Amino acid sequence: MKLYEPVTLAMPLAKEIGEFIRREGKLPSGDELREILKGLGLEEGCLDRGLALYRSRFVIALAFPRGETVVVDAISSSGELSDALEVIAYHDRKLGAFVVEILPTNDLEYEGNVGIEPIIVDEKTLELESNPVLGxxxxxxxxxxxxxxxxxxxxxxxxxxxxxxxxxxxxxxxxxxxxxxxxxxxxxxxxxx
Structure with missing residues (x-):
């Protein structure tokens, strides 16, 4: 797997988190998220209370796992923010579903597609209710x-x-x-x- 840009991390990360939710019926904990990120080829750089930093040659990931929400920011190692993306996973109690979204961290400068369909997993059946194209x-x-x-x-x-x-x-x-x-x-x- 190649991690050249934030999108090359965000799409497989969202897919892995979605598969984890469908298997386990919950959001990944900090340690489980850590294993997912390392499995995608990132090195752990720093762990601190509520924050973890991971990196590869071209991409940096900042992870913020917080119980009901998991947030991972994918940033180019050059520091360019125009293509930075955020993978957000949360339990939406009103929908009765787990949701994993890929969003631009900077709406004004983002150069790519903001319309990547979110992963929506029914909280009871753990069935996929959306049609994201991830890999x-x-x-x-x-x-x-x-x-x-x-x-x-x-x-x-x-x-x-x-x-x-x-x-x-x-x-x-x-x-x-x-x-x-x-x-x-x-x-x-x-x-x-």
Missing amino acids: HFEEDEEGLFLVIERETYERWREEGDINICPICGGELAWKGERAYCQDCGYGVRVVKG
Whole structure:
């Protein structure tokens, strides 16, 4: 997995937190979040009361796990805030669901898609009630791709427009099991999962 920009951390992190919620029926604790972040290839830099810092070569993550809410800010290691993202997971008692969202930390300068559909998990059945297109990023000779599982693709095709890039909102051009976005430069690849 490649972590070049905040989006390359935020999307797989949201997916992992969503899968954790569906397995465990709760938000991850600080220690569980720590294992998720380390599993995504981040090094632990600093732990302090209510705050943890993780880093890779290109991305820094600040984690704030607080019982009913988990917040992770993904920032470019260059300090550029225009592409910084925040992954927020919380238990919404009015909805009766757990919600995981990816939001820009700076609405005024954010250059990407703010419309990434949130993960919504029913608190009783632990079933997915939304159709987020999430995966992890891999690089090959053709570029950097968001790798999604076949199940995610099928759900996306049934419920949404598979010609809209899940990363930036641009237009995707499909070629077999791969799609390419002219706007953001990322691709989408479907794998058996």
